[in-house]
Amino acid sequence: xxxxxxxxxxxxxxxxxxxxxxxxxxxxxxxxxxxxxxxxxxxxxxxxxxxxxxxxxxxxxxxxxxxxxxxxxxxxxxxxxxxxxxxxxxxxxxxxxxxxxxxxxxxxxxxxxxxxxxxxxxxxxxxxxxxxxxxxxxxxxxxxxxxxxxxxxxxxxxxxxxxxxxxxxxxxxxxxxxxxxxxxxxxxxxxxxxxxxxxxxxxxxxxxxxxxxxxxxxxxxxxxxxxxxxxxxxxxxxxxxxxxxxxxxxxxxxxxxxxxxxxxxxxxxxxxxxxxxxxxxxxxxxxxxxxxxxxxxxxxxxxxxxxxxxxxxxxxxxxxxxxxxxxxxxxxxxxxxxxxxxxxxxxxxxxxxxxxxxxxxxxxxxxxxxxxxxxxxxxxxxxxxxxxxxxxxxxxxxx
Numbered sequence: 525x526x527x528x529x530x531x532x533x534x535x536x537x538x539x540x541x542x543x544x545x546x547x548x549x550x551x552x553x554x555x556x557x558x559x560x561x562x563x564x565x566x567x568x569x570x571x572x573x574x575x576x577x578x579x580x581x582x583x584x585x586x587x588x589x590x591x592x593x594x595x596x597x598x599x600x601x602x603x604x605x606x607x608x609x610x611x612x613x614x615x616x617x618x619x620x621x622x623x624x625x626x627x628x629x630x631x632x633x634x635x636x637x638x639x640x641x642x643x644x645x646x647x648x649x650x651x652x653x654x655x656x657x658x659x660x661x662x663x664x665x666x667x668x669x670x671x672x673x674x675x676x677x678x679x680x681x682x683x684x685x686x687x688x689x690x691x692x693x694x695x696x697x698x699x700x701x702x703x704x705x706x707x708x709x710x711x712x713x714x715x716x717x718x719x720x721x722x723x724x725x726x727x728x729x730x731x732x733x734x735x736x737x738x739x740x741x742x743x744x745x746x747x748x749x750x751x752x753x754x755x756x757x758x759x760x761x762x763x764x765x766x767x768x769x770x771x772x773x774x775x776x777x778x779x780x781x782x783x784x785x786x787x788x789x790x791x792x793x794x795x796x797x798x799x800x801x802x803x804x805x806x807x808x809x810x811x812x813x814x815x816x817x818x819x820x821x822x823x824x825x826x827x828x829x830x831x832x833x834x835x836x837x838x839x840x841x842x843x844x845x846x847x848x849x850x851x852x853x854x855x856x857x858x859x860x861x862x863x864x865x866x867x868x869x870x871x872x873x874x875x876x877x878x879x880x881x882x883x884x885x886x887x888x889x890x891x892x893x894x895x896x897x898x899x900x901x902x903x904x905x906x907x908x909x910x911x912x913x914x915x916x917x918x919x920x921x922x923x
Contacts, residue, residue: 558615611624639686656678763815792842825858
């Protein structure tokens with residue numbers, strides 16, 4: 525996978541993403557921070573600009589120039605405060621980039637106008653222009669092209685006003701030009717580096733989010749696969765009943781709990797009578813339909829706490845917790861009758877379904893599940909030899 529800097533290249537002179545969609549995403553991401561920083565920066569700039577009214581009085585005294593300076597400062601300060609409020613509330617950095625640029629042009633114009641209104645303070649104004657230039661680049665959040673254009677406008681406007689109004693010599697004008705060029709160069713490359721680093725960091729964060737999302741999806745997919753595998757391991761694919769292994773786990777837990785509580789526990793072994801004849805006469809597809817129908821009948825005839833599984837082939841096994849052998853016999857008789865009531869006359873004319881059921885119950889605390897299954901199986905075979913379609917309780921349970 526290529527690094528974010530390669531997949532999202534940046535413009536060398538503006539520091540912006542070359543991909544418009546990525547640039548838009550970046551601006552939307554930093555918009556809350558830009559709103560706050562812009563509002564705070566404009567409030568500070570307005571206060572600083574207002575404080576210099578004291579120096580206006582010092583240089584021009586009570587005069588028309590002072591009135592003009594104070595009026596201009598009032599307009600600028602009011603505009604900055606209004607813009608600080610607007611930017612803080614609705615200053616979308618993506619849709620209203622011009623709104624963020626407006627304060628720079630207002631402040632730049634005001635700084636240029638100070639020259640003709642206070643030409644005798646030109647030496648002190650030079651440092652102010654330098655500080656303002658750096659502030660345009662680094663303190664008031666803006667796009668690099670906007671900050672550069674506003675700074676060049678302020679610098680060239682200030683230099684032009686100094687030459688025309690203050691009538692500075694050519695040598696001084698050249699030194700001022702070099703100073704302003706150097707200041708703009710430092711500010712430009714500082715902001716370019718900052719814009720580049722911020723966007724690269726954003727690209728890395730975006731890449732991390734994508735990777736985290738992919739990881740989350742991969743984890744969810746693996747969990748889904750695990751659930752499917754668990755379901756395949758726990759469920760019989762044909763009937764949907766518990767698989768033999770899963771039934772054994774659940775039944776063993778129920779038996780241990782019953783033995784610990786001293787509660788009764790019974791087991792049913794169910795076998796479909798003459799199932800081989802069904803497969804041989806009507807095919808395995810019909811045999812599968814019979815098994816599914818019997819499985820559904822058994823499930824709907826049992827309690828929620830009972831556990832049923834497919835033991836193998838045409839055999840089913842049922843664990844009945846809190847059930848005595850005589851109660852298990854009634855359950856088994858109900859199952860046998862409901863299976864006998866199933867009708868397959870259209871698919872198997874002349875054939876009636878029947879099951880034989882063997883029952884085993886817990887005799888003592890030492891009886892384990894395998895022993896119970898063996899007892900129920902012996903009772904089942906006794907029923908088979910006794911004519912099928914009947915319920916038989918194991919002799920160990922009866923004794």
